Structures are given as structure tokens and as C-alpha cells.
Amino acid sequence: MTKVLDIKANEKNFIELKEYIDTVKGVNGALMQVLHTAQDIFGYLPIEVQKFIASELDVPLAEVYGVATFYTQFAIEPKGKHKIGVCLGTACYVKSSQLIMDKLSKELNIKVGQTTADNLFTLEATRCLGCCGLAPVMMIDQDVYGKLEPKKIPEILEKYR
Numbered sequence: 296m297t298k299v300l301d302i303k304a305n306e307k308n309f310i311e312l313k314e315y316i317d318t319v320k321g322v323n324g325a326l327m328q329v330l331h332t333a334q335d336i337f338g339y340l341p342i343e344v345q346k347f348i349a350s351e352l353d354v355p356l357a358e359v360y361g362v363a364t365f366y367t368q369f370a371i372e373p374k375g376k377h378k379i380g381v382c383l384g385t386a387c388y389v390k391s392s393q394l395i396m397d398k399l400s401k402e403l404n405i406k407v408g409q410t411t412a413d414n415l416f417t418l419e420a421t422r423c424l425g426c427c428g429l430a431p432v433m434m435i436d437q438d439v440y441g442k443l444e445p446k447k448i449p450e451i452l453e454k455y456r
């Protein structure tokens with residue numbers, strides 16, 4: 296579900312972004328720098344911010360959107376308070392990490408890449424987390440959970456609610 300940014304409540308943020316844009320307008324690579332700054336200010340890059348950047352830099356919205364969605368460091372949806380990363384690397388995958396993902400998806404009622412309606416959790420797939428001996432593995436923020444089974448998921452989620 297796409298959330299709409301409250302422009303009035305973010306007026307100060309737009310002013311801050313405009314001030315930054317004015318310092319890099321016309322500079323090579325300005326769009327990347329502006330997107331980074333916008334993400335720092337707003338936490339993500341909603342469509343309203345992309346439109347503002349397109350207009351201020353005088354570039355097509357399609358170009359702004361293209362860059363914002365191409366690079367994984369940019370997010371066009373807000374992230375939840377807790378980020379869940381399920382490892383889909385080879386070692387975890389053969390130990391059925393997809394079942395862990397499916398269980399999380401069902402418990403949270405969201406798909407991979409989405410955030411719960413209460414903004415508490417964002418569910419993501421990750422590459423190898425470097426602890427294959429614990430496969431299947433997931434991380435919630437900085438906490439690592441290994442040797443997972445789908446039935447353990449509700450209890451783990453409860454700690455973050």
C-alpha cells in the first residue's frame with residue numbers, strides 16, 4: 296500500500312531540501328547527491344519528493360524515478376521500525392529459508408519488500424549473512440536468529456511488538 300506524504304507537515308523538510316538543491320544545481324551528478332540528501336531528510340523518497348526534485352532540477356520525473364528505483368540504497372516506501380532480513384543465500388535456501396519467509400509474510404500480512412500498516416516491520420530478502428552454519432538465518436535489526444523453524448516465528452516477532 297502506498298502511503299501519501301503529508302506535504303504541510305513536511306514543509307520544513309522541503310525548505311531544507313530546496314536550500315541544498317540550490318547549492319548543487321547544474322553540477323555533474325547533482326541528481327544522485329540530491330536523492331541522497333532527500334533520503335537523509337525524509338527517510339525515504341516518496342513520489343511527492345521525487346516530483347519536487349524533478350521540478351527543482353528541471354529533469355523529467357521519469358529520470359528521477361528511474362534512478363530512485365534502480366539503486367538499492369534508495370527507498371521509495373517508508374521503512375518500518377524493525378527491519379527483518381531473511382537470508383535467501385544458497386546455504387539458507389537449501390535449508391528451506393523460503394518457508395521462513397512465507398511464515399513471516401503470513402504472520403505480518405505483507406509481501407517481501409513491504410512494510411506493515413502500523414509501520415512496525417519491513418520484510419526483506421537478503422544475500423548470505425555470513426553465518427551459514429546457522430542456516431536458515433534471519434536478522435531483525437542487529438539481532439541474528441539461526442536454525443529457524445517456521446513455528447518459532449510468532450514468538451520471535453512478539454519480542455518486537
Ligand code: FES
Binds near residue numbers: 385386422424426427
Ligand atoms: S547463506 Fe544464509 S547465512 Fe550464508
